[in-house]
Amino acid sequence: MIETRNFRILRNVVLTILSLWVAIPLYVVVSTSLKPLKDVAGLFQWIPREITASPYLDIWTTVPLAKYFQNSLIITVCATVCSVTVAVLAAYAIARLQFKGKRAFSLTVLSTQMFPGILFLLPLYLIFTQIRNLTGLQLQGSYLGLIITYMTFTLPFAIWMLSGYFASIPKELEEASMIDGTGRMGALFRVILPVAKPGIIAVAVYSFISAWGEVLFASVLTNEATKTLSLGLKSYASESDVFWNQLMAASVVVSLPVLIGFILVQKHLVAGLSAGAVK
Amino acid sequence: MTHSALESSPADAGRSAPNPAPGQPENVTAPPARKPRRSFLPYGLILPAAILEILIHIGPMLLGIWIAFISLTQLNLTNWLNAPFVGLQNFINGLNPESTIGQAFFSTVGRTLGYTILVVGFSWILGMAGAVFLSSNFKGRAILRTFFLIPYALPAYVGTIAWAFMFNQRDGAVNQILVDTFHLFGDERPFWLLGQNSFGAMIVVNIWQLWPFAFLMLMAALQNVPNDVYEAAAIDGASLWQQFRTITLPMVRPANGVLLMVMSLWTFNQFNIPFVLFGASSPKEATLVSPLIYQNSFGSWNFGLGGAMSVLLLIALFIASAFYIRMVLPKGADND
Numbered sequence: 001m002i003e004t005r006n007f008r009i010l011r012n013v014v015l016t017i018l019s020l021w022v023a024i025p026l027y028v029v030v031s032t033s034l035k036p037l038k039d040v041a042g043l044f045q046w047i048p049r050e051i052t053a054s055p056y057l058d059i060w061t062t063v064p065l066a067k068y069f070q071n072s073l074i075i076t077v078c079a080t081v082c083s084v085t086v087a088v089l090a091a092y093a094i095a096r097l098q099f100k101g102k103r104a105f106s107l108t109v110l111s112t113q114m115f116p117g118i119l120f121l122l123p124l125y126l127i128f129t130q131i132r133n134l135t136g137l138q139l140q141g142s143y144l145g146l147i148i149t150y151m152t153f154t155l156p157f158a159i160w161m162l163s164g165y166f167a168s169i170p171k172e173l174e175e176a177s178m179i180d181g182t183g184r185m186g187a188l189f190r191v192i193l194p195v196a197k198p199g200i201i202a203v204a205v206y207s208f209i210s211a212w213g214e215v216l217f218a219s220v221l222t223n224e225a226t227k228t229l230s231l232g233l234k235s236y237a238s239e240s241d242v243f244w245n246q247l248m249a250a251s252v253v254v255s256l257p258v259l260i261g262f263i264l265v266q267k268h269l270v271a272g273l274s275a276g277a278v279k
Numbered sequence: 280m281t282h283s284a285l286e287s288s289p290a291d292a293g294r295s296a297p298n299p300a301p302g303q304p305e306n307v308t309a310p311p312a313r314k315p316r317r318s319f320l321p322y323g324l325i326l327p328a329a330i331l332e333i334l335i336h337i338g339p340m341l342l343g344i345w346i347a348f349i350s351l352t353q354l355n356l357t358n359w360l361n362a363p364f365v366g367l368q369n370f371i372n373g374l375n376p377e378s379t380i381g382q383a384f385f386s387t388v389g390r391t392l393g394y395t396i397l398v399v400g401f402s403w404i405l406g407m408a409g410a411v412f413l414s415s416n417f418k419g420r421a422i423l424r425t426f427f428l429i430p431y432a433l434p435a436y437v438g439t440i441a442w443a444f445m446f447n448q449r450d451g452a453v454n455q456i457l458v459d460t461f462h463l464f465g466d467e468r469p470f471w472l473l474g475q476n477s478f479g480a481m482i483v484v485n486i487w488q489l490w491p492f493a494f495l496m497l498m499a500a501l502q503n504v505p506n507d508v509y510e511a512a513a514i515d516g517a518s519l520w521q522q523f524r525t526i527t528l529p530m531v532r533p534a535n536g537v538l539l540m541v542m543s544l545w546t547f548n549q550f551n552i553p554f555v556l557f558g559a560s561s562p563k564e565a566t567l568v569s570p571l572i573y574q575n576s577f578g579s580w581n582f583g584l585g586g587a588m589s590v591l592l593l594i595a596l597f598i599a600s601a602f603y604i605r606m607v608l609p610k611g612a613d614n615d
Contacts, residue, residue, distance in 0.1 A: 004513075004519070006519065007415075007519055010412075010519070011412040011415070011417075014408050014409075014412050015409075015412055015413070015423060018405065018408065018409055018427065019423065019426065019427075021405075021487070022426060022427055022429065022430060022487075023426075024445075024452070025430075025438065025441040025442060025445060025487065026429065026441070028441055028444065028445055028452050029437070029441045029444075032444065041450075042450055043449075043450040043455060043459075044445075044450055044451060044452040044455045046452075046455075085327075086327045086328050086331065087328070089324040089325070089327065089328070090324060090325045090327070090328035090329075092324060093320075093321040093324035093325050094325075097318075097320065097321040097324070098321075099318075099321035099322065102321070105325055105329065107604060108332060108337070109328070109332060110600075110603075110604050111597070111600045111604060112332065112336040112337070112340075113544075113600075114544055114596050114597075114599065114600035114603060115336075115340070115548075115593065115596055115600075116547075116548030116550065116568075116569050116592070116596075117548070117550065117569075118548070118550060118569040118572045118573055118589070119339075119340065119343055119572075119589045119592065119593060120335070120336065120339045120340065120343070121573075121576075122343070122346065122576050122577075122582060122585065122586070123338075123339035123340070123342035123343040123346065124335065124339045126342060126346075126356075126359050127334075127338060127339060127342065129356075129357055129359075130359075130360070133357075148331065148334070148335060149335060151331065152331045152332065152334075152335035152336060153335075155328060155331060155332070159328065184320060209431075209432060209434075212434050213433075213434035213435040213436060213437075213551070214551075215435070215436055215550070215551045215554055215555065216550050216551070216554070216569075216573075219554075220577070229434070230434065230436050233436065233440065244444060247440065247444075248440075248441075248444070251437045251440055251441070254434060254437060255433050255434060255437050258432055258433070258434060259429065259432055259433065262428070262432035263425055263432075266424075266425055266428065269495075
C-alpha cells in the first residue's frame with residue numbers, strides 16, 4: 001500500500017502489538033529457563049533477580065533427555081528423508097506423466113489429508129498388533145512404526161505441493177536433457193530436482209516440523225526405550241512439583257534444531273509456497 | 280489448450296492419454312502425452328506412495344469403520360479379529376441424543392465448530408494484518424517476518440507448555456498482568472485451565488500457534504500484487520480501507536479458499552493443544568472432538584463407541600473434503 005503518514009502510524013501500532021503478542025511467551029520461556037528453581041516457584045518475575053545456566057546443565061540428568069533427543073532425531077530425520085523421496089517420485093508422475101488411475105490416486109491422497117489422526121490411531125494400533133502376531137515384526141514401540149506413520153501423514157501435503165511445483169517448471173528443460181540421452185529419470189534427477197530445490201526444502205521443513213512436534217501417535221506407539229521429546233518433556237513434571245526452569249530450558253534446547261533449520265531455509269519456504277501452493 | 284485431463288472423465292483420459300494412436304491428431308480433451316508408448320514408469324513412481332497410503336491410511340480407515348460395528352473391549356483387544364459383530368448397537372447406545380453420552384457427543388461437535396470459527400477467524404485477521412503491513416518495504420522487515428513465524432516453527436507442545444505456565448492461576452504471568460497490574464476481575468485470580476475459562480485459554484494458545492501460518496500464506500499471495508495498483512487507487516482518492524477492500528482482498532481470494540479450508544480442518548481436528556494443556560482428559564467445557572474420541576477409546580476403553588463417533592466424524596469430513604478437493608485438485612495435479 002501507499003505509505004501515507006497514517007499508514008505508517010497504523011503500521012507501527014499493529015506491528016508493535018503483533019511483536020509483543022509473539023514475544024511475551026517466548027520471553028517467558030527463555031527468562032524462566034535462566035532462573036534458579038527458588039525464583040520460579042513464586043509469582044512470575046518479569047525481570048529475573050538472578051541468572052543461572054544451571055537448568056541447562058541439570059536437564060540432562062533429571063531426565064534421560066539425550067535419549068529422547070536421539071529417538072526424536074532418528075525418527076524425524078528418517079521420516080523426513082523417506083517422505084520427501086516418496087513424494088518426489090509420486091509428484092513427478094502426477095505432474096508430468098499420463099496414466100490410468102491418476103485422478104483416482106490424486107483424489108485418494110488428497111482426501112486422506114482431511115482426516116484427523118485420531119481416526120487412524122486405534123486401527124493402526126490394531127494392525128500393528130496383527131502384523132506382530134503374524135510376522136513377529138515389531139511396529140509398536142519401535143522406530144519403524146513411528147517412521148512409517150509420520151512419513152505417510154506428511155505425504156499428501158508433500159505430494160500436492162511438489163506436483164504443483166514441478167508443473168510450474170518449463171517442460172523444455174527436461175526435454176533438452178532427454179534429447180541429450182539422460183532418459184526420464186535422468187532428467188528428473190539432473191534437471192528437475194536442482195530447479196525444484198526451494199519446493200523440496202519447503203516440503204522437507206514441513207515434514208520435519210510436523211514429525212518433531214507430534215504427540216498423539218507418539219503417546220501410543222512408543223515405549224520407554226523409544227519415547228520421543230514430545231512425551232519426554234512431561235517427565236520434568238512429577239506428581240508433586242514441576243521443575244519449570246528445567247522444563248523451559250529443555251523446551252529451548254528442543255526447539256533449537258527446528259528453529260535454526262527454519263530460519264536458514266525460511267526464504268526458500270516462502271518462495272516454495274508462493275510457487276507451489278498459493279499461486 | 281482449455282481442457283485439462285482432469286476435467287475429462289477418468290476413463291476417457293485413461294484411454295486416450297497413455298497410448299494415442301501414432302500419426303493421429305492428439306485428443307483435444309487430453310494434454311499431449313509426452314511419452315507415447317505404454318509405460319509402467321508412472322506406476323513404478325507412485326508405487327511407494329500407494330503402498331504407504333494403503334497400509335497407513337486406507338486400511339486403517341476401513342478397519343476404523345469396522346470397529347464401529349463390533350464389540351471391541353480391553354479384553355479382546357489383542358484378539359480383535361474374533362470380536363463379535365454387534366450391528367448398529369454402538370451407534371444406538373452411544374449416539375442417541377437422549378442419552379448422556381449422545382448429548383456430550385453432539386454438544387462437543389457444536390463446541391468444536393465454534394472453536395474452529397473463532398480460532399480460524401482471529402488467526403486470519405492477525406495473519407492478514409501482519410502480511411499487509413510487512414508487504415511494504417522498511418528497515419527491519421526481514422527480521423520481523425522471521426520473528427512472526429517462530430510460533431509456527433516451534434514444536435507445538437513447546438508453545439503450549441509456555442502458555443500453560445503463563446496461565447497458572449496462583450503465580451502465572453497472565454494473572455500477574457491482568458490482576459496485579461490492571462486490577463481486572465475484582466482482584467480475584469481466575470483459574471484459566473479449569474471450567475469455562477479453559478475454552479478461551481485454549482483458543483488463545485491455538486491462535487498464537489496458527490496465525491503465523493495464515494501470515495505466511497497471505498504474505499506469499501500478496502507478493503504478486505504490483506504496487507502501482509495501489510498508487511493509481513491512491514491518486515483516485517481511495518482511502519486505506521478502500522484500497523484494502525477493493526485491491527488487497529480480491530488479490531488474495533484464490534489463496535484464501537485453500538488457506539481457510541486447511542486451517543479449519545487442522546483446528547477442527549486439534550488434539551495436541553488440549554492434550555498438552557489439560558492432559559488426557561480435558562475439562563468438559565473445553566472438550567473437542569478428537570480428545571473426546573481419545574477419551575472414549577483409550578480412557579474408558581470403549582472402542583466401539585469411539586469407533587461409532589469416528590464414523591460420524593468421517594462422514595462429515597468426507598463431505599467437507601469433497602469441497603476442499605474441488606478447490607485444490609484442478610491446480611495440484613494439473614499438467615499445464
